[in-house]
Amino acid sequence: MNFPSKLVEDAVYEVSKLPGIGKKSALRLVLHLIKANPTQTKELAKALTTLREGIRYCKHCHSIADKDVCNICENPKRQSGILCVVEDTKGILAIEATNQYFGKYHVLGGVISPIDGVGPSELNITSLVERVEKEEVKEIIFALSSTMEGDTTVHYIAKKLQNQDVKITSIARGVPIGGELEYADELTLGRSILTRTVYNQQ
Amino acid sequence: MNFPSKLVEDAVYEVSKLPGIGKKSALRLVLHLIKANPTQTKELAKALTTLREGIRYCKHCHSIADKDVCNICENPKRQSGILCVVEDTKGILAIEATNQYFGKYHVLGGVISPIDGVGPSELNITSLVERVEKEEVKEIIFALSSTMEGDTTVHYIAKKLQNQDVKITSIARGVPIGGELEYADELTLGRSILTRTVYNQQ
Numbered sequence: 001m002n003f004p005s006k007l008v009e010d011a012v013y014e015v016s017k018l019p020g021i022g023k024k025s026a027l028r029l030v031l032h033l034i035k036a037n038p039t040q041t042k043e044l045a046k047a048l049t050t051l052r053e054g055i056r057y058c059k060h061c062h063s064i065a066d067k068d069v070c071n072i073c074e075n076p077k078r079q080s081g082i083l084c085v086v087e088d089t090k091g092i093l094a095i096e097a098t099n100q101y102f103g104k105y106h107v108l109g110g111v112i113s114p115i116d117g118v119g120p121s122e123l124n125i126t127s128l129v130e131r132v133e134k135e136e137v138k139e140i141i142f143a144l145s146s147t148m149e150g151d152t153t154v155h156y157i158a159k160k161l162q163n164q165d166v167k168i169t170s171i172a173r174g175v176p177i178g179g180e181l182e183y184a185d186e187l188t189l190g191r192s193i194l195t196r197t198v199y200n201q202q
Numbered sequence: 203m204n205f206p207s208k209l210v211e212d213a214v215y216e217v218s219k220l221p222g223i224g225k226k227s228a229l230r231l232v233l234h235l236i237k238a239n240p241t242q243t244k245e246l247a248k249a250l251t252t253l254r255e256g257i258r259y260c261k262h263c264h265s266i267a268d269k270d271v272c273n274i275c276e277n278p279k280r281q282s283g284i285l286c287v288v289e290d291t292k293g294i295l296a297i298e299a300t301n302q303y304f305g306k307y308h309v310l311g312g313v314i315s316p317i318d319g320v321g322p323s324e325l326n327i328t329s330l331v332e333r334v335e336k337e338e339v340k341e342i343i344f345a346l347s348s349t350m351e352g353d354t355t356v357h358y359i360a361k362k363l364q365n366q367d368v369k370i371t372s373i374a375r376g377v378p379i380g381g382e383l384e385y386a387d388e389l390t391l392g393r394s395i396l397t398r399t400v401y402n403q404q
Contacts (some may be wrong), residue, residue, distance in 0.1 A: 002275055003295070004265050004266055004267060004272050004274065004291060004294060004295070005257065005266050005267055005272070005273075007249075007252060007256050007257055007268050008252045008253065008257075008266060010249045010252075010253070011249045011250055011253040013206050014245055014246040014249040014250070015246065015249075015250075017242060017246070018231050018234065018235075018246075019230065019231070019234050020227070020230070021231075025222070027292075027295070028221065028222070029220050029221070029222075029223075030250075030253065030264075031290075031291065031292065032220065032221050033220075033250065033253070033254060034253070034257055034266060038254050038255075040219060041214075041251065041253070041254035042251065042254070043216055044219070044220075044247075044250060045246075045247035045248075045250050045251045046218040046247075047212045047213040047215070047216040047217075048213055048216070048217075048232075048235065048243050048245065048246060048247050049209065049244065049247045050209060051209045051212070051213040051232065051235070051236070051243070052235060052236070052240050052243035052244070053240075054209050055207065055210075057235055063205055063206050064207050064210060064233075064236060065206060065251075066207045066208055066209050066397075070206050070207070071206055071207075072206065078384070088233075089206060089233065090229075092206060093205070093221055093229070095207070109229075113293055144333055151245070166317045195396065198262065
């Protein structure tokens with residue numbers, strides 16, 4: 001594209017580096033910023049800069065945090081002795097949105113995937129094992145992707161913890177609530193039959 | 203959403219102000235920036251800030267520019283005496299991409315739309331009439347939206363210029379190249395029959 005302005009060209013180039021934003025979308029965003037109030041651009045640039053400079057990782061659970069310890073780890077109301085293991089901070093956000101979990105978390109930073117060059121040593125597994133000992137963890141809930149890599153990671157960690165007195169569970173896999181049976185894939189439906197739950201009359 | 207970090211929350215808030223970007227997309231972009239090299243965020247913030255502070259509007263054609271006069275207006279190779287009238291800078295970019303036009307432009311800044319409170323005085327119409335006199339313009343090509351508002355604007359400007367010796371044209375409307383007849387709307391197809399062109403044997 002032949003830009004009328006070097007400034008626009010530079011801005012479009014930087015914006016289009018973001019994932020899922022192509023040249024055309026980037027141009028639309030840039031033209032919007034030009035038309036909008038200058039403070040909008042200033043505040044956007046400031047928020048991104050302070051974010052990138054200020055961001056930390058929690059020293060306990062490795063989640064994204066503003067300080068050395070994240071809000072959840074330092075919250076005395078959160079149940080200790082129970083850890084939910086997730087791949088990344090997005091997993092924490094998803095589970096927090098359910099309002100059904102009040103324990104703490106542990107962010108692995110991915111799953112074991114030899115094809116992507118990610119071995120156990122690249123993940124926060126050692127610190128997880130240490131936490132289980134130190135924090136007297138009674139239960140670990142795995143909430144990883146339901147893929148071969150996710151299953152391998154669960155298996156690896158479970159083996160590491162086999163001599164410790166900790167219960168290992170995994171979030172339930174099954175047909176989504178509101179989902180229709182005819183659209184469920186065979187694997188999910190098959191698993192949901194095998195792991196059927198007892199009907200609880202209230 | 204319950205963010206683990208105030209910094210992330212602020213950044214998501216600012217990013218989600220952009221058009222077409224919701225909370226979830228904003229979070230994805232912010233988490234990407236956190237994972238990526240810090241220079242990426244720095245350069246993005248810098249490009250946006252210098253853009254917003256440095257951007258000008260060309261004093262001749264009102265297009266977005268880095269200086270008081272845009273690249274196209276100051277280019278001696280561009281044909282003078284012919285002006286293409288567009289709504290905004292996006293129109294210039296679209297026409298420049300065709301490589302079929304070598305004249306100059308005039309950005310109106312919108313079209314006459316009483317319902318949106320845009321009257322002729324909000325648009326760069328006076329300066330267009332002045333240019334026609336001063337630059338001895340021989341032809342004006344309207345490339346506005348094919349809407350009632352666009353047509354009204356063309357009509358209004360044409361009337362303003364009726365005493366001047368300038369040819370007024372409009373870009374052709376018709377069935378897109380590669381478009382199939384059965385999918386063309388009746389209005390476009392009807393217009394394309396009325397404004398049929400003579401077959402040019404080569």
